[in-house]
Amino acid sequence: MNLYELKMSLKTVGDQLKETENNIVAKAGDPSVPIEEVQKLKNKKMELQERFNVLKEQHDQLEDEQKASLERSKSKLDGVEDPKAKVTAAKAELIRATIRGRQLSEEAKAALGDRNSTGGEKILPTTMTNELLHEPFVKNPLREVSTYTSVTNLEIPKITFTLGDDDFIADTETAKEIKADGDVVSFGRNKFKVFVPISETILAATDTNLVQTVDQGLESGLAAKEKKVAFAKTPKAGEESLSFYGAGIKEVTAESLYKAIKAAIADLHEDYRENAKIVMRYADYMDIIETLANGNATLYNAQPEQILGKPVVFCDSAVDPVVGDLRYSHFNYDPQMIYDRDKDVKTGVELFVLTAWFDHKIKLKSAFRIAKKK
Template identity: 55%
Template sequence: MTTLYELQMSMQTIGQQYKKSEEAYTAVLTDTTSTGEQIQAAEKTKNELKMRFDGIKQQHDALEAEQKAKLASNKGVGAIEDPQQKVITAKASLIRSAMRGKFVDGEVFAALGDDTASGGGKFLPKTVSQDVILAPLAKNPLRGHSETTQITNLELPRLAFTLDDDDFVADMATANELEAKGETVSFTRNKFKVFAGVSETVINGSDANLVSHVENALKSGVAAKEKKVAFATSPKSGEEHMSFYSTENAIVKVTADSKYKAIKDAIADLHEDYRDNAKIVMSYKDYSDIIEVLANGSATLYTAQPEQVLGKPVIFADGASKPIVGDFSYSHFNYDIGETFERDKDIKTGIEQFVVTAYFDHRIKLASAFRIADVVAKP
């Protein structure tokens, strides 16, 4: 393999030749006795040397950059000056250490926003947890509408505000719920695991590709879990409180003989405190059915925005078996810190698994802020 020194020597030699060819080309151009063939020959020599010089310089610069990166890596994460590159390298080091059962260096945690107090005991330092958990996830349609936090032992008031001279709540359903459930919501720790399959090729590949592959897998896993618990029609034991459809939350059902009328009635049934900020979560199939009925052969409604048709913004979620109407700021996902990481191996495929054990909770802070639109056929 050609060394960096050899490329530098070649650049120097060809550079000198190219400089002479430029001088020769200029001399031929200014000599009135030169023929067209002589001018073309001088220009061809100059261009060929320029092409050769540029090609060698490209190889030289690429090899130099590679060696600088290796040197920085050998010196440790702390030696990298570029903040973005430092984070990527630190994340890659964290993942590789976990996959190979090695100790995670303290400066890796420091680069990711953590100190060494945990001794490498928790997986998600601040930077990683923000990227994986708190970053908006397009695959979970509730993100950006429901609240999302990462706070240990989180407790929140059910109502966003109260008035010091008021001893009542205008909405009696809310007042009854506060009396029954209390004025605060306490979040619990519910464990789940996310598996990111990583091949040996990816592990040994570039830092950027490794980090992107693992983080995308973790984000997809987190989003899938959030959707699963929020829209579960038969929640797992211990997860009943997380679902909009569970009997434990007892969200009021508003029924009508059509989906369209049920949604309209559900919006109207909300107290005005929630109606102003209400949105509709529904499957695209349900919306298509509504449009087909309302359009009645006309193409006009097919091009209209969902909000123009239903009167409130629409969030499409295939998991929503029945439309949910309400103020989704009263839906809250919280991730407890203290996530751990480990490795596993799929014997059948030979793929290594980067495994994250996380703890989270989804709470519907006020069931009275929501309605479920249901269809009941006329008797």
């Protein structure tokens, strides 16, 4: 019997009980009514009262269960007006729901811009994907200078314009490269996972603390992976084209790193030299300054561009300086990122897991040089 049926039965028995009580009073006050009839009514009242009590107990129990269920399903987003606070609460709900194996509320899905209408796959919502790609916690310096997109099966032309004649490309290296490799860059899908450990303490903490912990972990993982593959000296099999050092970029050598960088800049065609930057380790730059300064402190206060002739991007992963137009370094993520949960069996700590697919392409190798000391 459901709650509605119990309410109807409770009303019916309650009405009968009230009517019986009124009859007892009326007949008890009428001397012409035999006392036996009054006794029968009193017995009937006792029976109805017992029925009413049984129904009332069942009714109250079922009603409490329904209230508790509604309270559990009630989203924490109810009553939250501030858009940023609503997104934070929705992200916290997604994380907790994932770890505890529960469904995400419709309010949270709406706040996060959930793309998944079927409810089958755990696709990371739009809001979280955008933030992961554009608001890194651990910095990958290339994010400020390389090209970043999030398009499935992306294909783009290597050059951004064409002219009527076939010989418009002034740089013969570029012309040869396009002839050899084609004029279209196709991005692949390289799968990797980021694991963020979440303790019970963090899971029970405020929405803000929980979201910050998970966001920082995921952002750090993505940025670290980007740097790792882009500057891998010995890339994994199949990932050679992701690395500046494995993509077949021309190397320029000299007796010192300073002269190698200068020569690499000069070796670029003017189309690329105009927007060229240098990606190098800070330690290598300080070695150059120390050599050039020769006891003179003035150079230590100069901007790197004044010393090397081009803007410098410091990255400790750049073992050999990369010189070139970094707009031709292109990272592309598949927007269909997937989230899930796992458990570290060694520690018992819950893990929030992100599965992502991305690719890094050097759109034109001729736009870059690797500077190396002999």
